[in-house]
Amino acid sequence: NRAMKRLANLLVIECVAGVLLTNPSIAEDMGSISCGETRGGAIAGVGEQDLWTTTASAEDRIIVSVVETSGSLYPYVILYAPDGSEEISGYRHISRQVSQTGTYTVVIHDGQDSGDDASLDDTGEYNITLLNVGGCSGDAISSGETLWGTIDAASDMEVWQFSVSAGEHVILNVHETSGDLHTVVIVYAPDGSREWTFSHHSYWQVSQTGTYTVVVYDGQYDGNDKTLDDTGEYSITFLNLDDDSWPTVSCNETRSGSIDAVTDAEVWKFPAVIYEHVLLSVVGISGSLPDIS
Numbered sequence: 001n002r003a004m005k006r007l008a009n010l011l012v013i014e015c016v017a018g019v020l021l022t023n024p025s026i027a028e029d030m031g032s033i034s035c036g037e038t039r040g041g042a043i044a045g046v047g048e049q050d051l052w053t054t055t056a057s058a059e060d061r062i063i064v065s066v067v068e069t070s071g072s073l074y075p076y077v078i079l080y081a082p083d084g085s086e087e088i089s090g091y092r093h094i095s096r097q098v099s100q101t102g103t104y105t106v107v108i109h110d111g112q113d114s115g116d117d118a119s120l121d122d123t124g125e126y127n128i129t130l131l132n133v134g135g136c137s138g139d140a141i142s143s144g145e146t147l148w149g150t151i152d153a154a155s156d157m158e159v160w161q162f163s164v165s166a167g168e169h170v171i172l173n174v175h176e177t178s179g180d181l182h183t184v185v186i187v188y189a190p191d192g193s194r195e196w197t198f199s200h201h202s203y204w205q206v207s208q209t210g211t212y213t214v215v216v217y218d219g220q221y222d223g224n225d226k227t228l229d230d231t232g233e234y235s236i237t238f239l240n241l242d243d244d245s246w247p248t249v250s251c252n253e254t255r256s257g258s259i260d261a262v263t264d265a266e267v268w269k270f271p272a273v274i275y276e277h278v279l280l281s282v283v284g285i286s287g288s289l290p291d292i293s
Contacts (some may be wrong), residue, residue: 027051033106035136038129038153043073043110044123054104056098056131060193061133062087063095065217067229071124076111079104092228093217097192106130113171127155133188133213141214143240143292144167146261151181151218154229160214162238164206171203171239173263174216179232184219189214237263259289 026048031054033039041050056062075158078089082102091111098104110122133255138159141147147185149158164170174183187196190210196202199219206212246267249255257266272278 009113033128033130035130035132036159038127038156040069040127041108042125043071043075043108043123045123046121047109049107049109052108052128052130053107054106054132055102056104056132056135057101058099059097059192060187061095061097061131061213062104063093063131063157063215065093065129065155065157065228066108067092067127069125069127069154069229071122071125074111074122074128075108075126080107080108088139095186095194119136127153129155129157131157131159131215133159133192133215138213141159141185141236141238143238143243144245144267146237146264147236148177148233149216151179151216151231151235154218157215157217160216160236160238161211162214162240163211164240165210166207166209167205169203169205169241171201171237171241171265172198172214173201173237173265174198174234175200175263176232176234177262180230181232181234182219182230183234184217186215188215212239235261235263237261237265239265239267241267243267256285 026045028048028050030041030052031049033054040141043050054062064077064079066077068075074091076089076090076091077094079087079094079096081087081098081100081104083100087098087104088096106128108126108128110120112120138161139147139158141162143162151158166257172185172187174185176183185198185202189208189212191208195207195212196204214238216234217231218228220228246269247255248269248271250270255268259266270278
């Protein structure tokens with residue numbers, strides 16, 4: 001009958017890049033997005049969905065950051081595999097070691113804002129940034145080196161890489177130097193698994209041999225700023241404590257050093273025998289250097 005025909009027309013299902021959409025008339029194909037790229041989009045109407053595509057190989061780590069830049073949009077992000085199955089979904093930031101090789105589809109639509117807005121009808125513009133940890137390389141940082149980076153747009157992420165051997169002990173310092181940025185740092189092992197997450201300072205023993213990937217982006221500051229859209233500059237310092245090139249300090253010897261940049265750190269080594277008792281004294285002699293650890 002006529003009512004059944006109208007209902008059938010409303011429930012048209014179309015397959016777009018392997019993703020089933022219940023209303024294809026409001027699904028917009030945004031094209032492909034490359035590793036490390038930041039692009040802009042907009043949810044312009046109620047119920048609209050934007051589709052982005054990217055290629056990946058099985059076991060690659062795909063990271064997607066989507067942050068609203070205008071309007072009242074609260075972006076919900078879904079990653080679909082080449083066969084149309086859902087790999088992962090979440091608000092604003094998702095990370096997944098994917099299961100298949102081929103073309104993946106990222107779907108973005110308005111979501112529920114922390115339980116306060118369940119209408120799912122908001123609109124606005126957004127930025128999207130995509131990383132493939134296994135598919136593109138970042139800037140290299142060596143032990144003892146301090147470098148600088150910039151998060152210059154909402155959703156922006158930066159990638160650094162260092163090489164180590166399993167069992168070595170490392171320190172990473174990352175700290176904002178300008179703007180409203182509050183750094184979040186995620187460290188991925190050579191096999192793509194997540195090994196460490198921190199904000200400013202971390203020390204740990206690495207589990208694998210190979211190239212580690214460090215991802216830096218804006219995060220939530222003390223629970224008060226949940227927009228994750230702040231920008232600014234930061235510095236990053238990497239130390240491999242098992243590096244044999246660090247200077248030594250002998251018993252009764254006084255040596256000098258300097259901390260000359262935010263996140264900077266220096267390493268000294270000394271010989272000792274188990275159960276010996278040692279005393280170390282480190283005092284700042286210039287500048288505004290506080291207690292030293």
